[in-house]
Amino acid sequence: MKLTGAEILVKELIRLGTTTVFGYPGGYVINIYDELYKQKEFISHILPAHEQGGAHAADAYARVCGKTGVVIATGGPGATNLITGIANAYLDSVPVVFITGNVAVPMLGQDSFQDIDIVGVTLPIVKHSYVVRKINDLQFIINEAFSLAEKGRKGPVHIDIPKNIQIEAAEYNPSFKLPSDKKGVIHPSYDKDSADINDAVSLIQNSKRPYIYCGGGVSATDTGKLVMELSGKIGAPIGMSLMGIGSVPASFALNLGMSGMHGRLASITAKSEADLIIALGVRFSDRATGKAGDYAKNTEVIHIDIDAAELGKNIRPTVGICADLNDVLPILVDKVKTKTNTEWVEHVRKLKEKDRIIPSGEFTPSNIINCVNSYYGDDTVVATDVGQHQMWVAEYYGFEKPRKLISSGGLGAMGYGMGAAVGACIAGNRKRTVLITGDGSFGMNLAELATAVTMELPITIILLNNGSLGMVRQLQTLFFDKRYSNTTINRKTDFPALAKAFGAEGLIAENITELSEALEKASGNLPFLIECKIDIDEKVLPMIPAGGTINDVILE
């Protein structure tokens, strides 16, 4: 059976399980869009306001439901608008397949209209990429792209499909399968009785103050239960990177919360006192370690990650194991002998107790986050933008389940949130989704509010408005003698009116009671924006300055 490139693409997307694509039409993808129109019974298409929003939506979609996100954009500006979204998926290891159209193969590189070497541009921020130069390669490439995005350490894969390839025809195999030897899986470096495993077990056995450090890998593999089992068996508290939040319930007695630059004091304290760090699915980014040279200097480190290149990249582990946590954690849990570490466990329990925020009626970020948290409970997905509000969510929102906090971790991309909320809401079958954002971040991609209105998505937007770019202002306060260079944005935007202009609803809450009432009102099938004005000098604390250690921690 001969099909055109556009037909093959859409047929393969459907066959590979794609039910939703995010994208924006244009001249160089019009054939693909024609095919999407014909197949709309089987595959739905979400039209964002801007390709960047679509890219963030597909990324969030993948984070929430675990399926690979798919984005389609036209050549030239359509493709370049994806860049931040691709980089975001790359740094947070999210499986997304990005498909761009381009000029016909003979015109590539001639500076034709909207002719950009987009594969050249995305080269350092993708797991892999393709320019389809022969129609006969298309089916294979689509299949391999999905396989690469999903296997081993997940990530974005980019396929550039020139216009003529979409039109030309080739033999289509409706039951195509990739050869099984195709690359993509990183081969584990251990077996059950290998020296590495035995070394890890004896390090754990000899440790008096073990600390388990969970990253995005624990969320991605859904191995929180195994981690808790290990924690209980060896008397180890648990701390998390931003990407690890939710992998273990916040309410778990030994979960001390996020560690790192803006970690909870209990978590960073326990980590600095530990004699063994068991790092699971983390990459020890600078935000997590502070000064890498001093990090875990007198501490043993067991580092387990699916990406062998992460072992020793930022922190040199005592034992490094390349493995899928689903395979290796049961072995560790099974092999270690039960130990209590009573003194240590008591100590960290007390740390956690002390770390609890004391509720008060004031309209502070922590109380606002708490109020939203108690209203929506454990099952609601919360997307954030980037900045102070993001760290407040990470600190104070008690996530009980994985895949509920959707946040730009590695890239720290302001403007991620609104598109992400759209993708997250669609991935969750249009269940109510929360976006917690700031006035700076929201301003970047607020046009996606239009997408949410068109799609009738029940998104509650909590906008913490401090009239400034708060995270940078905080740095200027602490380290630049209060020279507030370009961070007091002082816009006159009427956010509730803006929401209404988009066809959404919005109001201002000035205290916790009004916020609670507003949350009640946010019940229809429309986005609902609640603006919370907060003090311009609210800070994210504690804070370990960049390149610092726990000795440099700022508490007030």
Next chain:
Amino acid sequence: MSEKFIVGIIVSNHFGVLNRVAGLYAKRGYNIDSLAVGETENPEYSRMTIVSTGDEYMKNQVLRQLEKLSDVKMVALLNNDSSVSIEHMLIKLKLGNEGKAAISDLINDYGGNVMDFGADFITAEISGSSEKIERFIEAAGEIGILEVCRSGLIAMLQGSDSVFSAD
């Protein structure tokens, strides 16, 4: 401690692969001292030999990051003591007062070949270790060098092992 190391890589014989490999070095600020690339006995694959300088950390990162590239099929570290290597050079020399005979003697001493010559120049080919080539350049410097073109090192494992079976 920084030292030179040689990496042999088998990659898909495909456009853009060189960009990916070079980009991997460039993004981390690792300098490539030399890079040689050509098709293997199987036209589906090309082989690269890359020489760079760095410490143990950089060496490990290079090897592990290379292994992650989808187009990279095999990576092997080719140590001096476990591999054979050779480099080629074309060098154009100015004919001056020394006369053609003296220069021909020098080329012969290094086992080189004359590839081209004229009234006022001679172009020679020299092969061997990088050190030998550098010694020749130094000696020829006294005569007058018009142009140098080096191929970069190519290297193979000693014995019957091949990169395909190296661990």
